[in-house]
Amino acid sequence: MYLSKLFIPITKDLPAEAKIKSHQLMLRTGMIKQSSAGIYSWLPLGFKVMKKIEQIVREEQNFIGAQEMLMPTIQSSEIWKESGRYNDYGEEMLRIKDRQGREMLYGPTNEELITDVFRSSLKSYKSLPQLLYHIQWKFRDEIRPRFGVMRCKEFYMKDAYSFDLSDEEAKKSYNKMFYSYLKTFNRMGLKAIPMSADTGPIGGDLSHEFIILADTGESQIYADKNIFEINPDLYKLNDQSLQKMREDFSKVYAATDEKYKEEEFNKMVKKNNQMITKGIEVGHIFYFSDKYSKPMNCTIDDKNGKKTFVKMGSYGIGVSRLVGAIIEAKYINEVMKWPKSISPFDVVIIPSISKNNKENLDKAEKIYDELKKQNIDVLLDDVDENMSNKFKKHDLIGVPYQIIIGSKSKGNNFEFKELNSQSEILSLEKIKLKIKK
């Protein structure tokens, strides 16, 4: 993509309404545009990042055997009355009357709807376990939406639901999701800590939040540094190994202020290993057994033909929220560097262009064609602007690799820079290898 053709309304002003750095960056680089309070359009740059995050989430859900489906955004109030949450949910639920006066709502979450789908679909224990997920827009009518995509009204979320015959079996599904979440965040270059958590309005008795470290995070966290020594890739996708993984995590201290107790922290964690920092919640998983299946009469026939309420859990990842959260974690000292796996482009070519000399632009275009042939997603900055401005701009756009076509590039060797590192002079072949690595 040539930058001059990209629909990317970059602005130099610091937007007044944006109080945190992810919101500022997303507006300045034209990733999003507010359409009304707490509701955003995703412009091409932001959209590309969000889609890459979505795809990683999808692949890791598929890997553990979860099946993708899609529930609608608009739900009937009936099922929420069955579960008892219609009145409980309060004003954050966007309530709607259709033209016939029926009470509808824009789904803030989908426990009721998935239970309704399930109860009319499967009847036998033989079909269990089942893991279903969808990635769909949700709506919460926040009274004071703020922080850009971090706390907005219309947001994009992956929510998964597990269905099992017994509490014991259900814990195995829970462990699979626990594992999937760690792998998902790892692939995005994030350090995510699972923390046992309260269950809130979803309900249930077992729950973990997944929190990534960011100085600007909303949650205070207290943890043993050793928690990062536990590598999810060393566990296998079988019940025993995943149970071991859960146990290994539970032995290492990690808590948010909600659950933090100073005495316990000091007792369990050596001073040297104590980490007190801030973090942002990016995922939350719940096990709530028959909290929804019972009031909604969602049963399964067991081996003896006896009807039993199916045991359920739910598992959320904030896909649109992650875009903001990752910026909070990775935008440091006025430089944003996207993790390679979710960067909007693989590499940007920055030629030094002057009115009388288009030689560098010609060179840049040749390299562009060459890289495109190799399926490398390249951005070419063909805008007529001085190099100092260009570099400032690309410090914000955040493509991790740059090929700079200026005085240092000679013949078939070009200046190559990884953001936050020194540049080096390399052949195009070596550059390709670096990008693809």
Next chain:
Amino acid sequence: MYLSKLFIPITKDLPAEAKIKSHQLMLRTGMIKQSSAGIYSWLPLGFKVMKKIEQIVREEQNFIGAQEMLMPTIQSSEIWKESGRYNDYGEEMLRIKDRQGREMLYGPTNEELITDVFRSSLKSYKSLPQLLYHIQWKFRDEIRPRFGVMRCKEFYMKDAYSFDLSDEEAKKSYNKMFYSYLKTFNRMGLKAIPMSADTGPIGGDLSHEFIILADTGESQIYADKNIFEINPDLYKLNDQSLQKMREDFSKVYAATDEKYKEEEFNKMVKKNNQMITKGIEVGHIFYFSDKYSKPMNCTIDDKNGKKTFVKMGSYGIGVSRLVGAIIEAKYINEVMKWPKSISPFDVVIIPSISKNNKENLDKAEKIYDELKKQNIDVLLDDVDENMSNKFKKHDLIGVPYQIIIGSKSKGNNFEFKELNSQSEILSLEKIKLKIKK
């Protein structure tokens, strides 16, 4: 995927509420489940087909240089008041009041919102032309939703918008979309006819519908058979070639009852070439110049610095609707055969299983593993059911290729069947080639 694990609630009953065959088939094979009147959940089988359609649409939009973005589902009423459509739109618009009493709505289309995004983003003719698109859920509060996903309330749509400096330039964008649509439908194995059309509530003076042939279609169509001789693949993505393509189409008679005139049809088309049949609209494109940019004051500076209203068009494809439309076109004599490019699976393995003999199932599993390694998406019917029932079921699920592991399969040769054809005995290598072809 093993069929016993797939979340696929197959029902043998013909659902009473379903009046047309696509709706019947989608319910019977568990592709969708109604959640409330005109609102559906997409279960894994239906979801996979819809995603494949979406991906073809996306690739062909990208091919002509359109950029993907994403606008929200909930819009403010303000911009609709600016364009003057807020009152015009009538009861099909789902109107919502948020907790602060603000008038919002669930977008039925996005001309206003994209104009709002554009006017605050780009200012110079240098940034033109621009083609932007998104694939997003829309809502129309149909008074009598029916025909399943063909006429429902919440539907998935690709809508694109073009921005140009002059009417002349804008026609070039229009031609690109025209070309892209023909290629898109071709890739789905559909014969689509572009018909000049009325513009309706979108407005403007140039418009085409794209209609696919289906005996059960809603529109009566009259066309010259020669229209299928025009092959979009023979044109090139440049202004001149695309203008030629438009002209070639305009020379061949094609009209819906709206525009049909008997005398003209008989004069222009020889008896032998007259085709009178039915069809379903799957795409619609509009050029409406400054219909929205003028009232919404969306201007661009031209070369002389003079402000001029940007010239716009809009271009829709009903992605969820296409799933139903394709079934209407391809489900014939109780057999559904998905076009290869959008089939939910590449191939299904159907072993004959009996309680005392699992040999065929073992064989099937080996073939399954072998095909999976080649990135072939396989369904294995491991359900314990007689073969006659299995075949009936797969006539509905519609995977175009079957490997049948029964008495005819011997050693390393297996019975291979393409739906609606005779089976043949082939080695696995030959089967792989057939599937990949």
